[in-house]
Amino acid sequence: MKKLFSIAFVLFLFSCNNGxxxxxxxxxxxxxxxxxEVKSPxxxxxxxxxxxxxxxxxxxxPENIKTxxxxxxDLADGKTDSIGSYFADSVYVAFADGSEINNSRDSVSxxxxxxxxxxxxxxxxxxxxxxxxxxxxxxxxxxxxxDEADNYKDGKKNHEMLHEDYRLVNGKIRDxxxxxxxxxxxx
Numbered sequence: 001m002k003k004l005f006s007i008a009f010v011l012f013l014f015s016c017n018n019g020x021x022x023x024x025x026x027x028x029x030x031x032x033x034x035x036x037e038v039k040s041p042x043x044x045x046x047x048x049x050x051x052x053x054x055x056x057x058x059x060x061x062p063e064n065i066k067t068x069x070x071x072x073x074d075l076a077d078g079k080t081d082s083i084g085s086y087f088a089d090s091v092y093v094a095f096a097d098g099s100e101i102n103n104s105r106d107s108v109s110x111x112x113x114x115x116x117x118x119x120x121x122x123x124x125x126x127x128x129x130x131x132x133x134x135x136x137x138x139x140x141x142x143x144x145x146x147d148e149a150d151n152y153k154d155g156k157k158n159h160e161m162l163h164e165d166y167r168l169v170n171g172k173i174r175d176x177x178x179x180x181x182x183x184x185x186x187x
Contacts, residue, residue, distance in 0.1 A: 053134075060131030060140055068129065068142045068166050071173065075112065076122040084109035088172040096162070096180035123149040127161075142166040147183075159183050 071086040087105040094100045101108060116122075127145040134141070144166070149159040160180045167175035 053137075055134035055136035055139070058133045058135050060133040060142070062131055064131045064140055064142045064166075064168050064171070065129045065144075067168065067171060068144060068173070069126070072124055072144075072146070075116060076124050078116055080109075080113040080116050083112055086173050088169050088174040091174060091176075093176040094178065096160075096178045118152055118154075120151050120153050122151075140168045142168065 067086065071083070074080070074083060074086075084105050087108060089105055090103065091105060091108040092100070092102040093108065101111065103111075125147040127147060129142055129144040132141045132143065133139065142165075144162075144164050146162050146164070147159075148162050149157070151157055160182055163179040163181075165175075165177040166173055
């Protein structure tokens with residue numbers, strides 16, 4: 001009986017294998033930047049729209065998250081003396097209100113310092129931050145979501161949820177895209 005069961009079991013296993021390659025395997029590799037690339041099966045998806053910014057997204061370097069968090073920490077604490085050390089030679093910032101700046105590191109540092117001097121305190125609470133690289137373009141990004149409350153010296157208060165996209169070049173902030181959501185009023 002055991003022999004019959006063993007033969008039946010082996011036949012069952014062979015009948016379940018249709019000879020196709022398993023396409024659900026994934027492999028992880030780490031490149032010289034410390035980024036981990038997850039390679040999965042090539043499942044070509046036909047998207048209904050063309051992407052303006054195309055490329056292959058991979059998990060980015062967590063050190064970039066630390067750079068962005070250190071920048072925000074120093075800014076919140078009013079440590080603006082070395083704020084320029086976080087920026088690339090030129091910096092582009094698109095603010096949530098639609099205004100933008102595209103200038104040298106020194107000019108952007110001066111504007112950030114001037115803004116910070118108008119604020120008595122900044123409270124930041126991180127919701128999450130994600131490092132993502134675009135392997136095709138060589139871009140490194142950090143996407144962060146924060147709850148920020150600013151108290152201005154003139155008595156004005158500002159509290160909002162911010163989503164900010166930072167593009168880093170050689171570990172320095174080159175671009176910032178900011179999006180804002182008002183905090184819902186509690187009833």
